[in-house]
Amino acid sequence: MVKKTGRPGYLQIADELRERIRGGFLAPGEPLPSTAQLAEQFDASLSVVKMAMGILRNEGLVVGQQGKGVFVREDDQLAQDGDLRAEVTALRNAVQDLTRRLEQVEAVLHTPEQAPARKARG
Amino acid sequence: MVKKTGRPGYLQIADELRERIRGGFLAPGEPLPSTAQLAEQFDASLSVVKMAMGILRNEGLVVGQQGKGVFVREDDQLAQDGDLRAEVTALRNAVQDLTRRLEQVEAVLHTPEQAPARKARG
DNA sequence: CAAGCCAACTAGGTTAACTATGTTGGCTAT
DNA sequence: ATAGCCAACATAGTTAACCTAGTTGGCTTG
Structure with a gap:
């Protein structure tokens, strides 16, 4: 080696x-x-x-x-040596996005009858 | 698997x-x-x-x-050590995993018939 | 009993082979 | 010349094998 x-x-x-x-x-x-x-x-x-x-x-x-x-990698400029801030910011945004989307999904799933996609198949 | x-x-x-x-x-x-x-x-x-x-x-x-x-790893070991890069890496992995799983759930909910040809935003 | 050996576990590193899949360029046949 | 095929090369994933080395517990031997 x-x-x-x-x-x-x-x-x-x-x-x-x-x-x-x-x-x-x-x-x-x-x-x-x-x-x-x-x-x-x-x-x-x-x-x-x-x-x-x-x-x-x-x-x-x-x-x-x-x-x-x-x-x-070129998009979010890979956090140079001590500047992990940008990376953390990106991750925080991603988490917020995931949270928002998950809430919507949960809202749909917790609606008993009106499930827009699941019915009319079986 | x-x-x-x-x-x-x-x-x-x-x-x-x-x-x-x-x-x-x-x-x-x-x-x-x-x-x-x-x-x-x-x-x-x-x-x-x-x-x-x-x-x-x-x-x-x-x-x-x-x-x-x-x-x-013990908590005291986990938080310190200065190597935030590994921590960020772990967070990014978790976010990627969550994103992937959420996309699959969304694909099911938003597809009335079939055709899982959804590609998700970049 | 105590010391030492040894077998059976453990993680870790390295290598090779095989498969799948995507890209690219060159050749061939029409 | 264009279309299509195909070989070469690329990343990527999986599996198996072999080796090193540390730990542990049991057995043997003194």
Whole structure:
């Protein structure tokens, strides 16, 4: 693997790619090297690279597109190093949206007879 | 796998365990079932369970101890540590999961006949 | 009894193989 | 030239196998 520190390889690769993104070496919207290329660059197996990609995907730093590649996230500008505020704001908005929609759904479900979609089928 | 939704199994398991933790069904300091037990409970392979555990570990929700088990992180450990990024990641995952589930419910309620061709806003 | 060994558990890391699916470009046949 | 097919490449998910290493409890041996 990259280095023989105690840190597992898939985390080392994730760290490295994370640094490249944060440092601007990989700009938002730009594609990362393919899995195979990264495996060769890091002298790692495909599996560990895929694990690293999964972590970055889970963190929201990158977005994968099947058949095309993995791209640095660009929409909400991924909370640079200490500026998690934007991310938290986005999450708060999302929660409010979910709450509002859930209330509407619950209102429909708790209406015994008038269920607009469920009847007239059975 | 658990459900036949489009959501991959390792994410479903991570979601479920995340819910158990947030719901208090798994208290802080309490051990999760072993990997093998979870694999049986979810009718999944060891691999997908390990992937789910890796996600929760990466999010900081749980702490693994080799030879002993995986434990729900204590509250005092949870709130501090400065790494809000993992916390945000966990929140984003929860929001994504809730969004997905809500979309499915809405699709049912808003579709009188059939055709689940709803795509939801971006 | 005490010390040590050992088997059976545990998490964790790595690799490989297989499948599914989407994209792209090049070739071929009309 | 256009349409269609197809091979190559891409991400993504799943599974299985093998290895390391820590823990625990029981058994054996001194």
